[in-house]
Amino acid sequence: MTDEKKPTEAQLPALKGREAPSMKLQPEGKALQVTVKGDYSRIRDGAGNTHVADVLLHHLACLGSQGKRFDDDASNFALGFVDSMQPRDAAETLLLAQMAATHQAVMMFARRLNHVEHLAQQDSAERAYNKLVRSYAAQMETLKRYRSKGQQVVRVERVTVESGGQAVVGNVQHGGRGSDES
Numbered sequence: 001m002t003d004e005k006k007p008t009e010a011q012l013p014a015l016k017g018r019e020a021p022s023m024k025l026q027p028e029g030k031a032l033q034v035t036v037k038g039d040y041s042r043i044r045d046g047a048g049n050t051h052v053a054d055v056l057l058h059h060l061a062c063l064g065s066q067g068k069r070f071d072d073d074a075s076n077f078a079l080g081f082v083d084s085m086q087p088r089d090a091a092e093t094l095l096l097a098q099m100a101a102t103h104q105a106v107m108m109f110a111r112r113l114n115h116v117e118h119l120a121q122q123d124s125a126e127r128a129y130n131k132l133v134r135s136y137a138a139q140m141e142t143l144k145r146y147r148s149k150g151q152q153v154v155r156v157e158r159v160t161v162e163s164g165g166q167a168v169v170g171n172v173q174h175g176g177r178g179s180d181e182s
């Protein structure tokens with residue numbers, strides 16, 4: 001955050017007895033020192049593998065933000081998003097990390113769009129913003145479908161039965177092919 005004050009721990013809601021995962025980034029020459037603290041169990045368990053979890057933390061640490069190669073706030077936002085969504089497996093963990101990165105890019109282009117000075121800047125920011133917003137919506141839909149395991153629910157809002165007609169109300173299951181019994 002730039003000119004805004006960050007809320008203190010006392011101002012934030014309690015996390016029900018667990019310390020949120022966070023990282024502190026310290027560039028050291030060509031290397032990046034990452035200090036982690038907090039409860040990483042949701043991410044570690046979701047990743048299903050220490051190699052996936054470790055590289056994911058590296059990817060989140062390298063997100064950066066506008067004008068900053070490394071940014072604690074941006075990385076911790078993405079880390080917090082993945083953690084709060086409680087990933088169930090590696091696919092969800094990686095998709096959630098992509099969603100966090102996409103959201104940050106959306107917000108960056110929204111800010112750029114609000115501060116354009118020339119029509120060319122507006123066109124460029126608007127195109128990127130629209131593509132990113134559509135990508136985020138597609139990611140959200142993918143997550144929703146993945147979590148529902150492809151099950152679809154069809155709900156009928158209104159049924160009209162004309163005079164002399166019949167209707168069945170309740171849970172109707174179709175067994176497929178008829179039985180071969182005569």
